[in-house]
Amino acid sequence: MKRVLEWACAGLVLVLCASAWSSAQAHGAHSKPYGGELRAYQFEYALGEPLRRAEVSVYPPDSEQRYVHGWTDAQGVFAFAPDRPGAWRLDVRDGKGHALQRYVRVGAPTSAEAGTTDVERDSVMPGGLIVVLAISLLLNAWLALVLLQRSRAVPPAPGPQDA
Known part of the structure; x- marks a missing residue:
């Protein structure tokens, strides 16, 4: 017994x-390219549900001054029109504890960016x-x-x- x-x-x-x-996996967040001429991304939780009305801040290359601020729509989509090439940073927060940071390369890479790739960081729950x-x-x-x-x-x- x-x-x-x-x-x-x-x-x-x-x-x-x-x-x-x-x-824990269901609470992750990620993004994927979405759209044409503009830089548009759809932000989703790990199981595919969109990050609706999530706050987005966009920062231009080599600057900490915010370029644009807004919110995702009902499908989790946010778009912006970059005005110069380089690695742009998107900070996304859903107001429920999920945060996502994505770097988007626009135009030809500079010499400093030549060996890098797009990076996405999900700060919801680290694997450790x-x-x-x-x-x-x-x-x-x-x-x-x-x-x-x-x-x-x-x-x-x-x-x-x-x-």
Whole structure:
């Protein structure tokens, strides 16, 4: 019986870890090119749902002064018209804790950008944090099993009737 309980708890821990991983993946965000002459991007969560009404700030190459500020539409689309070549930075926040930073190359690359590629950073949940949370969950489940076994192994203290 004891072994059955241990295996059942281990199975439960694995199911919980798998469901935590899939829900963590569902909260990621990314973008993909969208549109023609303008630079337009559609921003989505990891499972394809658009980032509706997310705040977007666009910064030109080699500058921290904001070029344009706006919001995505109902499909998660945001467009801007760059006025010079280089790597433009898009900072996107949905107001619910998700943030995305994307660099977009416009025109011919400069000598400083020649060896780089477009970069997208998703600051929702770093992979290392997921690993730490999974390890914590496993250790807590193991501790619960140990405490459960100890509570069953301790014989009851003699009461007044036993004396």
